[in-house]
Amino acid sequence: SYVLTQPPSVSVAPGQTATLPCGGTNIESKTVYWYQQKPGQAPVLVVYDDTLRPSGIPERFSGSNSGNTATLTITRVEDGDEGDYYCQVWDPTSDHLWVFGGGSQLTVL
Amino acid sequence: QVQLVESGGGLVKPGGSLRLSCAASGFTFSNYYMTWIRQAPGKGLEWVSYINGGSSHTYYADSVRGRFTISRDNAENSVYLQMNSLRAEDTAVYYCARKNLDGDYAGLWGQGTLVTVSS
Numbered sequence: 001s002y003v004l005t006q007p008p009s010v011s012v013a014p015g016q017t018a019t020l021p022c023g024g025t026n027i028e029s030k031t032v033y034w035y036q037q038k039p040g041q042a043p044v045l046v047v048y049d050d051t052l053r054p055s056g057i058p059e060r061f062s063g064s065n066s067g068n069t070a071t072l073t074i075t076r077v078e079d080g081d082e083g084d085y086y087c088q089v090w091d092p093t094s095d096h097l098w099v100f101g102g103g104s105q106l107t108v109l
Numbered sequence: 110q111v112q113l114v115e116s117g118g119g120l121v122k123p124g125g126s127l128r129l130s131c132a133a134s135g136f137t138f139s140n141y142y143m144t145w146i147r148q149a150p151g152k153g154l155e156w157v158s159y160i161n162g163g164s165s166h167t168y169y170a171d172s173v174r175g176r177f178t179i180s181r182d183n184a185e186n187s188v189y190l191q192m193n194s195l196r197a198e199d200t201a202v203y204y205c206a207r208k209n210l211d212g213d214y215a216g217l218w219g220q221g222t223l224v225t226v227s228s
Contacts, residue, residue: 033214035154042204042218043154049212086154090213095171098144098156098213 002091004101011107012077020072020104022087030089032070034063037103038083046085047072074106082108111135111217113205118222121195125226129190131205131219139163142208143181143188144215147201147224155201159208160188173199195226 005023012018022032032050035043045054047063050070060075074081087101117129131143144159158169158179167179178191188205202223206215 031212033212035215042220043215044218045214045216048209048214048216054216088154088214096156097159097168097170098146100154100156103153 001094001096002089002099004087004089004099006085006087006101006104008102009105009107011109012074013109014077014079016077018074018077018081018106020074020085020106022070022072022101023068024070024089025068027068027070027089028066030065030091032063032065033088034061034072035086035088036081036083037086043086077106077108079108082106113207113217113219115203115205115219115222118203118224120225120227122228123196123226125195126191126193127195127224129192129203129205129222129224131188131190133186133188133207136207138186139183141210143179144206144208145179145188145190146204146206146215146218147199148204148221149198149201152201157203158190192224195224197226200224200226 034047036046037043046057046061050065051063062073064071084103086103091099114132121127139162145157160167160179176194181188202221204221205219207217209216
């Protein structure tokens with residue numbers, strides 16, 4: 001079963017850059033998606049197809065995928081970016097077709 | 110308005126059953142796979158099931174296969190999750206979501222409905 005590993009927490013000061021990694025074996029061979037979930041709310045897609053942003057998502061959000069790590073980068077972090085961030089891939093060999101990482105809680109200091 | 114609205118959650122005893130519903134609006138429902146994703150209290154997201162537009166293909170996580178059944182009614186723009194033999198570990202917020210046409214991800218989510226399995 002494919003496993004995605006995310007650090008439980010990431011902290012960053014306002015205006016700085018947050019880097020949220022998502023580790024998986026040879027993850028660069030897969031397509032990675034990222035969701036943001038604020039407290040008490042449903043998740044929202046922020047990056048798809050490794051690097052693309054849905055309409056309405058600020059350019060401050062960007063994604064990359066190389067080797068065994070995919071990364072969500074948030075530049076010029078704002079208080080409103082606080083929340084949980086989940087990476088996700090499709091893996092037909094797993095017991096879950098959609099595999100989610102455990103999530104990273106982003107705290108803006 | 111493009112949206113998904115879940116209903117049907119509640120408190121149920123272990124071994125019991127519950128049927129969740131998700132009403133879609135604002136898009137051509139029959140064109141899309143629909144999926145259920147759950148989140149246990151304080152935990153991460155877990156994919157549960159999805160169904161294609163014509164109901165000919167259904168897929169389940171191993172953790173629910175044989176106990177849960179996904180279905181849809183395109184005339185009613187609704188998708189359902191019949192949950193039987195419920196266990197304490199099924200306690201979660203259940204989200205209905207629309208799988209995007211161009212990939213295996215959810216571009217539209219409902220607000221979720223809470224299912225609590227407890228005696």
